[in-house]
Amino acid sequence: MMPITTDKSIYDKTGRLRFCSIDKFVSDICEGDHCFICGRHPSKVPFNREHVIPNWLLRNVNIHSGNIQLPNGRLHRYGSYTIPCCTECNTGLAEHFEKPISEAFGKGFSGLSALVEREGTERLFQWMALLFVKMHLKDKTLLQNPDTRLGRFYISDGYDWSTFHHMHCLARAHYSGAKIGKYVHGSMLFVEVGENSEDEFFDIATVSSAYTLYIRVKDIAIYTVFDDSGICLEAVEPVLSRITGVMNSAQARELAAELAAANIHLKNPPSFGTRSSNADGDDLEIIALPPEGNAEFFAKSNNAIGHIKRSVLGSFCQATADHTREEALELLGSNEYSFLFNSEGVFVTGGDKEDLQPVRSEWSAI
Ligand SMILES: [Zn+2]
Numbered sequence: 001m002m003p004i005t006t007d008k009s010i011y012d013k014t015g016r017l018r019f020c021s022i023d024k025f026v027s028d029i030c031e032g033d034h035c036f037i038c039g040r041h042p043s044k045v046p047f048n049r050e051h052v053i054p055n056w057l058l059r060n061v062n063i064h065s066g067n068i069q070l071p072n073g074r075l076h077r078y079g080s081y082t083i084p085c086c087t088e089c090n091t092g093l094a095e096h097f098e099k100p101i102s103e104a105f106g107k108g109f110s111g112l113s114a115l116v117e118r119e120g121t122e123r124l125f126q127w128m129a130l131l132f133v134k135m136h137l138k139d140k141t142l143l144q145n146p147d148t149r150l151g152r153f154y155i156s157d158g159y160d161w162s163t164f165h166h167m168h169c170l171a172r173a174h175y176s177g178a179k180i181g182k183y184v185h186g187s188m189l190f191v192e193v194g195e196n197s198e199d200e201f202f203d204i205a206t207v208s209s210a211y212t213l214y215i216r217v218k219d220i221a222i223y224t225v226f227d228d229s230g231i232c233l234e235a236v237e238p239v240l241s242r243i244t245g246v247m248n249s250a251q252a253r254e255l256a257a258e259l260a261a262a263n264i265h266l267k268n269p270p271s272f273g274t275r276s277s278n279a280d281g282d283d284l285e286i287i288a289l290p291p292e293g294n295a296e297f298f299a300k301s302n303n304a305i306g307h308i309k310r311s312v313l314g315s316f317c318q319a320t321a322d323h324t325r326e327e328a329l330e331l332l333g334s335n336e337y338s339f340l341f342n343s344e345g346v347f348v349t350g351g352d353k354e355d356l357q358p359v360r361s362e363w364s365a366i
Contacts, residue, residue, distance in 0.1 A: 009039075010281040018176050018281030019274050022165045029137070029168070030161035036137055037089035037172050050085035050093065052134040053078055053204070056102040061201040061217060068204065069315070071155050072144050083138050089175065096174040097127045109192040109219050121188050122180055128188075128224040129170035132213045135206055136164055159208070166272045167211065167226050169286050176284055183270060183288035186211075187225040187233035187259060194246040195219045205253055205312050207260035214256030214312075221252045225263050229270045229288055231295045232262040243340065244347045250316040250339040251348070257312040261305040267296040302335035309335060 010019040017039040028034040034041050051058065058064045058078050067075035100123065104115035116124070139155035173180060195218055203216040211226040225232045236258050247255065268291035277283040310333045317328040331337035342348050
């Protein structure tokens with residue numbers, strides 16, 4: 001097989017974009033307005049809007065009129081949280097992802113388990129990549145600050161789009177026909193969580209720098225790290241083994257932060273590419289180039305972990321008998337505050353309603 005160079009896209013004989021190069025992804029899709037799946041321009045094919053959070057999911061949890069919190073802290077209505085997509089690809093996404101996945105989610109955690117048992121996790125892994133890509137593409141239209149007197153700055157201005165290319169390849173694999181090769185599948189975790197009436201039925205959080213996405217729909221929590229070949233799931237085992245009860249919203253988010261933190265500490269991460277047997281893109285396959293030997297981790301930085309925890313969990317910090325909210329945020333920022341475990345490292349039942357004690361997270365270098 002011949003590797004495809006990263007600066008060259010591949011089309012098949014019918015003109016279908018099989019491999020979208022990094023350059024094309026950045027210039028046409030991230031910086032341009034081409035369809036994020038097929039790469040065609042709005043002047044060539046009809047376009048409509050694709051919901052970033054799928055429509056069926058908004059209905060399922062009845063949050064059409066609710067708001068998502070953006071990376072700049074502002075709120076955006078879910079119902080209008082959309083990006084442009086060509087109508088043909090929009091239909092294709094609905095068929096491949098939204099139809100089977102909405103059916104599974106409609107039956108709660110047991111429905112999702114049945115889907116995984118029936119066909120494995122590949123479709124869900126790619127669906128999570130699709131969500132991740134759509135959320136970041138949306139950020140290019142969202143102002144960092146609506147007060148534009150000092151200039152127009154967008155949430156995506158700080159993104160290095162090329163680093164999202166792997167997630168883009170995953171999100172469009174149903175269209176490109178690319179096979180998901182060995183070790184390409186990242187860490188994925190499905191957890192049944194509490195449906196506490198005080199919690200919202202829906203939650204979503206990304207850690208962009210750690211290529212991690214967490215979503216919760218009613219009693220289903222799904223965690224995905226896209227670029228770690230499954231290593232981070234093993235690394236957080238000491239955390240997972242101590243979760244002995246049903247997690248609430250804050251605790252479920254903290255687990256996402258743990259996975260993300262493990263990923264940014266990975267010293268020798270795998271790299272990814274795409275290969276094909278010929279110039280038409282036949283036998284297209286996304287491949288992983290795993291590191292030689294065991295996974296290695298950098299010495300744990302509590303500030304780096306705390307930074308992630310603060311971004312994911314800051315809104316859950318409340319004043320307690322022991323701390324003001326600001327003190328709790330500061331402790332969270334230095335990884336000395338946990339919603340999951342008390343100071344003895346024991347899982348906190350009742351979660352953020354308890355009077356929490358400072359504790360550091362533990363995960364192993366394997
Ligand atoms: Zn398209």
